[in-house]
Amino acid sequence: MxxxxxxxxxxxxxxxxxxxxxxxxxxxxxxxxxxxxxxxxxxxxxxxxxxxxxxxxxxxxxxxxxxxxxxxxxxxxxxxxxxxxxxxxxxxxxxxxxxxxxxxxxxxxxxxxxxxxxxxxxxxxxxxxxxxxxxxxxxxxxxxxxxxxxxxxxxxxxxxxxxxxxxxxxxxxxxxxxxxxxxxxxxxxxxxxxxxxxxxxxxxxxxxxxxxxxxxxxxxxxxxxxxxxxxxxxxxxxxxxKSTKTPTQKYIDVTEAVTIRSEKFAFARKFRCFETIPKAATIIGHDGVVPVVTPYDNCILVMPATHFAPGQTAVRLGRHIPWPNA
Ligand SMILES: [Zn+2]
Known part of the structure; x- marks a missing residue:
C-alpha cells in the first residue's frame, strides 16, 4: 500500500x-x-x-x-x-x-x-x-x-x-x-x-x-x-x-445508468466492478423478464449493486474515451 x-x-x-x-x-x-x-x-x-x-x-x-x-x-x-x-x-x-x-x-x-x-x-x-x-x-x-x-x-x-x-x-x-x-x-x-x-x-x-x-x-x-x-x-x-506512487489514471465515460424497474432484478453472473464486456447486446442481467444488455462493444460495468430495489441504480455502463479538454 x-x-x-x-x-x-x-x-x-x-x-x-x-x-x-x-x-x-x-x-x-x-x-x-x-x-x-x-x-x-x-x-x-x-x-x-x-x-x-x-x-x-x-x-x-x-x-x-x-x-x-x-x-x-x-x-x-x-x-x-x-x-x-x-x-x-x-x-x-x-x-x-x-x-x-x-x-x-x-x-x-x-x-x-x-x-x-x-x-x-x-x-x-x-x-x-x-x-x-x-x-x-x-x-x-x-x-x-x-x-x-x-x-x-x-x-x-x-x-x-x-x-x-x-x-x-x-x-x-x-x-x-x-x-x-x-x-x-x-x-x-x-x-x-x-x-x-x-x-x-x-x-x-x-x-x-x-x-x-x-x-x-x-x-x-x-x-x-x-x-x-x-x-x-x-x-x-x-x-x-509522503506518498511515493502516483497511478496512471484511466478515464471511463459512463453513458447510462441502469435503473431498476421491477421487484425482481438479477445479474446474469457475479460482477465486481470494471469488468469489460467485449460484445454489444450481451445480456448482463434481467429486470423482471426484461433482459439488460450492453449497448456497445467493450462496455465497462461500473459499481454493480449487490442489493436491488425499484428506482435504485443497478449498474452504470461506460467506456474508455480520451481525456476531455477542460
Ligand atoms: Zn456513499
Whole structure:
C-alpha cells in the first residue's frame, strides 16, 4: 500500500470501526461538526466532506487525522465537514449497513427545490444546515466507500472541470464521469458544481469497500492530494507519510445508468466492478423478464449493486474515451 497515511497508526488488519468524533461536535463555525480555517492568504476555498453516508467510515477517519494533526491551509480557506453524524452515531457492527442514513439517502437531496421544499427528514435538515457553508466553495471533495469490494475511483460528474480536478488530484486511478442517480441529486452535482458556466468543481471519491482498512488510507491519501492539487496545501503535513506512487489514471465515460424497474432484478453472473464486456447486446442481467444488455462493444460495468430495489441504480455502463479538454 502506498499513499499518504499517518506515520504512527498501527497497521491493524481488522475491519474498520468508527472513530469517536464527539470531540468535534462544537466545530468552529457555529454549525456542529463543521470546521473552517482561513489562511489569510489568497487562494481557493477547498472543502472536504465525510459521512454523507453514515456507515462510510473512511472519510471520518481522514478528517479526524487532518484535524488531530492540526492541518491548516497554506492558501485560501479549508472547510472540513462531517455530514450525517446522527446516522454515524447509530453505527452498529452487527448491522453495519443500517447507519447509511436515518430517514433518507443524504446523497439524493442536493437541489434547491428539495432544500427549500417541505421535506423534513433528518438528512434534509442537516443538508440545510451545511448548504450555506458550501456557497463559496471552489473545490469540493466528498469521501465515500462502497458496499462491495471495488477499486477506488473518482466520480467526476459530467463537466470537463470535474475531470480536470480529478487529474489535478492525481489518484485514484479510475476516473469515472456520470450523471448520478434517478433517485435524486448528489452533493457533487449540487448547484454550481454541476453548472458548466460556473467554476466551482467537485469530486466524489469511492475509497474502496466500507470496512476495509485500506479505505482509510485511500481517503487520507486522496484528501492530501486534493489539498495539494488545489494549492490549498503547499506540502504534505507533518505526521503523514509522503506518498511515493502516483497511478496512471484511466478515464471511463459512463453513458447510462441502469435503473431498476421491477421487484425482481438479477445479474446474469457475479460482477465486481470494471469488468469489460467485449460484445454489444450481451445480456448482463434481467429486470423482471426484461433482459439488460450492453449497448456497445467493450462496455465497462461500473459499481454493480449487490442489493436491488425499484428506482435504485443497478449498474452504470461506460467506456474508455480520451481525456476531455477542460
Ligand atoms: Zn456513499
Amino acid at each position: 502506498t499513499g499518504h497515511r499517518p506515520t504512527e497508526r498501527p497497521r491493524e488488519r481488522q475491519r474498520l470501526r468508527p472513530r469517536d468524533i464527539s470531540a468535534y461536535r462544537s466545530g468552529n463555525t457555529g454549525t456542529p461538526y463543521v470546521f473552517q480555517f482561513d489562511s489569510a492568504n489568497p487562494g481557493p476555498h477547498a472543502a472536504i466532506v465525510a459521512l454523507i453516508h453514515g456507515n462510510e467510515l473512511c472519510g471520518a477517519a481522514a478528517l479526524d487525522t487532518l484535524l488531530s494533526l492540526g492541518v491548516r491551509p497554506t492558501c485560501g480557506k479549508l472547510s472540513l465537514i462531517f455530514a450525517n453524524v446522527l446516522a454515524y452515531e447509530t453505527f452498529d457492527p452487527i448491522r453495519p449497513f443500517a447507519a447509511r442514513y436515518l430517514d433518507e439517502d443524504m446523497n439524493r437531496v442536493w437541489s434547491a427545490e428539495i432544500l427549500s421544499g417541505a421535506g423534513d427528514s433528518r438528512e434534509v435538515a442537516r443538508a440545510r444546515e451545511v448548504a450555506p457553508l458550501l456557497a463559496d466553495v471552489d473545490f469540493l471533495l466528498d469521501l465515500h466507500s462502497t458496499s462491495s469490494p471495488a477499486p477506488a475511483m473518482i466520480l467526476a460528474g459530467q463537466q470537463p472541470k470535474g475531470v480536470a480536478l480529478a487529474r489535478a488530484t492525481g489518484s485514484p486511478a479510475h476516473v469515472v464521469t456520470d450523471a448520478g442517480h434517478a433517485a435524486g441529486p448528489r452533493l457533487r452535482d449540487f448547484a454550481a458544481f454541476n453548472d458548466p458556466n460556473a467554476s466551482p468543481s467537485a469530486l466524489l471519491v469511492e475509497c474502496g469497500e466500507h470496512f476495509s482498512p485500506t479505505s482509510e488510507d485511500v481517503a487520507l491519501d486522496v484528501a492530501i492530494r486534493f489539498l495539494m492539487g488545489t494549492k490549498t496545501l503547499a506540502a504534505v503535513p507533518r505526521g503523514v507519510i
